[in-house]
Amino acid sequence: MTYDPASANPLVGNPLETRTDMSRALLALFDPLLACFSNGNARVRLNGAAAHFDRAAADLEGFARPLWGLAPLGAGNGDFAHWHRFAEGLANGTDPAHPEYWGTVNGRDQRMVELAALGFALALVPEKIWEPLDARARGNVVAYLKHVRQFDYADNNWKFFRIFVDIALDRLGADFDRSLTRQYLEELEGFYIGDGWYRDGNVRRIDHYIPFAMHFYGLIYSKLVDDDYAKRYRERAVLFARDFRHWFAADGATIPFGRSLTYRFACAGFWSALAFADVEALPWGEVKHLCLQHLRWWKDKPIADRDGVLSIGFGYPNLLMSESYNSAGSPYWAFKAFLPLAIAEDHPFWTAKEKVPQQAPDIVSQHHPGMVIMRAGGDVVALSSGQENLQMRCGTEKYAKFAYSARYGFSVEADERAFALAAFDSALAFSDDGLHYRVRETNEEAKIAGEVLFAKWSSFADVDVETWLVPAAPWHIRLHRIRTSRPLWIAEGGFAIGRRDFELDALSASGGIAYAVGEADFTGILDLGSSVKRSGIVQKAMPNTNVIVAKTLVPQLRGQIPAGETILVTAVLALDDPAALSCAWTTPPKAPEIAALEALVREKGVTVSAIEAPGQMP
Structure with missing residues (x-):
C-alpha cells in the first residue's frame, strides 16, 4: 500500500470530544519529537530546513513551543513522563559552559519569542522544571532571563514575551526592574483600536495574530495577574x-x-484561552464547540510527516507558503489550542454540552479588519479590503486578495514571470508584456459602507483601479473601474477547488464564463457586463500553490483592456455542492450601478481601521 498522508496525522481516530481526548491528542502530537531531543535535552532539531535565525535558536524553538500545551497538561495534573527532559534542557540551555547552550542574546532575537513559552511554563508548573534544579542551574536560568529582557522587543505582540518572562521572574522570587513590565503593558495599549480588536503593531494588518497572540497572551495574563490591565483584557475578549x-x-x-x-x-x-481565564464570552457550550470542532477539522489533513512530526505548511506540507521565520519547530505553536488542559474536569468548559452557535446572519460587516463575512453553503467567505503586508513572503496573496474562504483557502503564486500560468484566485492581475504581472498589493484608500467594501489602488504607477466588493450570498460581485495610459492584459480569478487525478473534473469555458465541477465542489466566474470582452478559462494551477489542497482548478476571465477607462463587472460563486451548476449558477445576481455604489460609499463609507495605521515601505 502506498503512503497515506492522513495516516501519519496523530489526530486520526481521536473523537476530540472530552478532556481525555484532548490530553491524548497532545501526547500523540508530542511523542514523535522525543527522538529529536539532543543528548543534553536542550535542543530539538526536526529537520535540515532553515529559518532566517541561527540553528541554536531554531533548536530552542523546537524545545520550547511544545510547552504551550505541556505546561497546561502539567498544571491540570495530567500524566507526562518527560518533565525531566525539560528540566535538564532548561538547565543546559541556559548554561554558557554547556555545549548545548542556547546562545547569548545581544539584540532583537528569536530567542525572545521562545523564552515566553519558558516563562509561561515556569509560572504555571515550577514544580516540574524549576524545583528539580540545583542552585547553580537556577542562577543560570534567572541570569539568562534577566539578560534577555533588557533588549528592545519588536513593536508588536512580542512585547508580551518580556511580560511573560517578568511574570516568571516574579513567581521565582527574582529581583528585576519591574518598570520595564509596566512600560510594555502601556505600549501594548497603543495597538488597541476598539470593539475588542487590535492591530499586531502599528501596521496595516489585522489577522489571526489578534486571537492567537494579542488576546491569547492577554487572557493568560488576566489569569496570572490581578490588575487593571487584566480587567481590560477580559472585557475586550468578550x-x-x-x-x-x-x-x-x-x-x-x-x-x-x-x-x-x-x-x-x-x-x-x-x-x-477563554476557558483558561474563566471568561464566558459566549455560552460555554458554544466556546467548547468552536474550540473542539476546529481541532476536529484537522483530523483528516496530511499535516504530519511519516513519523508524525508536524510539517511546515497548512493543509499539507508546503514550504512555498511559509515565512522566513518558520523553522521546523514553528508549527508547534499549534499547541496553544491545548490550554484548557490546565482547568479541572468540573470546569463548565468541560461539563457543558457542546452547542453549535446560533445561526449567523448571511452577511456580517467588520470594519476594523475591513471585511464583509458571508455564508455560502457550508463555507464562510471574507470579502476583504484595507490590509497589506509588504514584508512577508507572498504577503500580497496573504492579505490583499478580494476574498478569502474557509473551505477554499487562497493560493500563493509560484512564479512572478508566469502570467499565463498563475492562479490569480480572488485577484485581478495586470501585465504589460504577457509575462510579468502586478496585482493589488496596497490600498491608497479603503472604506466600508454597510455591506459594501471600496478600495482605491494601483497596479502600475500609471494604472489606477477602484474596486467595489458587493456580497450577494452565495455569490459576490466585484466591480472595477480602471484608468490606464496604455493597453494591458488582464486576468481575474474565482475560487480554487481541489483537482482530481485522471481528469475526472468537468470544466467549461467560453466567452465571459468559466466554471469547474469537482468531486464535492463547484466554482465559477461570470462576466456581468464589462466594457470589454473577456474569455473564460479554467486554470490548472501549479501544484502546491493553494494552502489547503495541493492541486487545484481556478476559473478565470482573461482579456485585454485599451488605454483610457475600463469597467469590469464580475460575479463569483463557489459552493460545496456540485449540483450548484443546475441551481445557484443559473440565477446570478444583477450588476450594480456604479453611480449607486459611489453614492453609498460617499454617504455612508467609514475608513477601514486597518488602513489607518501608517503605511509600510516596500
Missing part, C-alpha cells in the same frame, strides 16, 4: 468573541488569512 465566531464554518474550518498559518490549530487558541 467583545472580540462576538466577531471572531463569524470566521468559523460549521465544519470547524476557519478562514485562512494572513501570515503564520503553519501554526494551524493555534487558531483555536482564543477559545482555549
Whole structure:
C-alpha cells in the first residue's frame, strides 16, 4: 500500500470530544519529537530546513513551543513522563559552559519569542522544571532571563514575551526592574483600536495574530495577574468573541488569512484561552464547540510527516507558503489550542454540552479588519479590503486578495514571470508584456459602507483601479473601474477547488464564463457586463500553490483592456455542492450601478481601521 498522508496525522481516530481526548491528542502530537531531543535535552532539531535565525535558536524553538500545551497538561495534573527532559534542557540551555547552550542574546532575537513559552511554563508548573534544579542551574536560568529582557522587543505582540518572562521572574522570587513590565503593558495599549480588536503593531494588518497572540497572551495574563490591565483584557475578549465566531464554518474550518498559518490549530487558541481565564464570552457550550470542532477539522489533513512530526505548511506540507521565520519547530505553536488542559474536569468548559452557535446572519460587516463575512453553503467567505503586508513572503496573496474562504483557502503564486500560468484566485492581475504581472498589493484608500467594501489602488504607477466588493450570498460581485495610459492584459480569478487525478473534473469555458465541477465542489466566474470582452478559462494551477489542497482548478476571465477607462463587472460563486451548476449558477445576481455604489460609499463609507495605521515601505 502506498503512503497515506492522513495516516501519519496523530489526530486520526481521536473523537476530540472530552478532556481525555484532548490530553491524548497532545501526547500523540508530542511523542514523535522525543527522538529529536539532543543528548543534553536542550535542543530539538526536526529537520535540515532553515529559518532566517541561527540553528541554536531554531533548536530552542523546537524545545520550547511544545510547552504551550505541556505546561497546561502539567498544571491540570495530567500524566507526562518527560518533565525531566525539560528540566535538564532548561538547565543546559541556559548554561554558557554547556555545549548545548542556547546562545547569548545581544539584540532583537528569536530567542525572545521562545523564552515566553519558558516563562509561561515556569509560572504555571515550577514544580516540574524549576524545583528539580540545583542552585547553580537556577542562577543560570534567572541570569539568562534577566539578560534577555533588557533588549528592545519588536513593536508588536512580542512585547508580551518580556511580560511573560517578568511574570516568571516574579513567581521565582527574582529581583528585576519591574518598570520595564509596566512600560510594555502601556505600549501594548497603543495597538488597541476598539470593539475588542487590535492591530499586531502599528501596521496595516489585522489577522489571526489578534486571537492567537494579542488576546491569547492577554487572557493568560488576566489569569496570572490581578490588575487593571487584566480587567481590560477580559472585557475586550468578550467583545472580540462576538466577531471572531463569524470566521468559523460549521465544519470547524476557519478562514485562512494572513501570515503564520503553519501554526494551524493555534487558531483555536482564543477559545482555549477563554476557558483558561474563566471568561464566558459566549455560552460555554458554544466556546467548547468552536474550540473542539476546529481541532476536529484537522483530523483528516496530511499535516504530519511519516513519523508524525508536524510539517511546515497548512493543509499539507508546503514550504512555498511559509515565512522566513518558520523553522521546523514553528508549527508547534499549534499547541496553544491545548490550554484548557490546565482547568479541572468540573470546569463548565468541560461539563457543558457542546452547542453549535446560533445561526449567523448571511452577511456580517467588520470594519476594523475591513471585511464583509458571508455564508455560502457550508463555507464562510471574507470579502476583504484595507490590509497589506509588504514584508512577508507572498504577503500580497496573504492579505490583499478580494476574498478569502474557509473551505477554499487562497493560493500563493509560484512564479512572478508566469502570467499565463498563475492562479490569480480572488485577484485581478495586470501585465504589460504577457509575462510579468502586478496585482493589488496596497490600498491608497479603503472604506466600508454597510455591506459594501471600496478600495482605491494601483497596479502600475500609471494604472489606477477602484474596486467595489458587493456580497450577494452565495455569490459576490466585484466591480472595477480602471484608468490606464496604455493597453494591458488582464486576468481575474474565482475560487480554487481541489483537482482530481485522471481528469475526472468537468470544466467549461467560453466567452465571459468559466466554471469547474469537482468531486464535492463547484466554482465559477461570470462576466456581468464589462466594457470589454473577456474569455473564460479554467486554470490548472501549479501544484502546491493553494494552502489547503495541493492541486487545484481556478476559473478565470482573461482579456485585454485599451488605454483610457475600463469597467469590469464580475460575479463569483463557489459552493460545496456540485449540483450548484443546475441551481445557484443559473440565477446570478444583477450588476450594480456604479453611480449607486459611489453614492453609498460617499454617504455612508467609514475608513477601514486597518488602513489607518501608517503605511509600510516596500
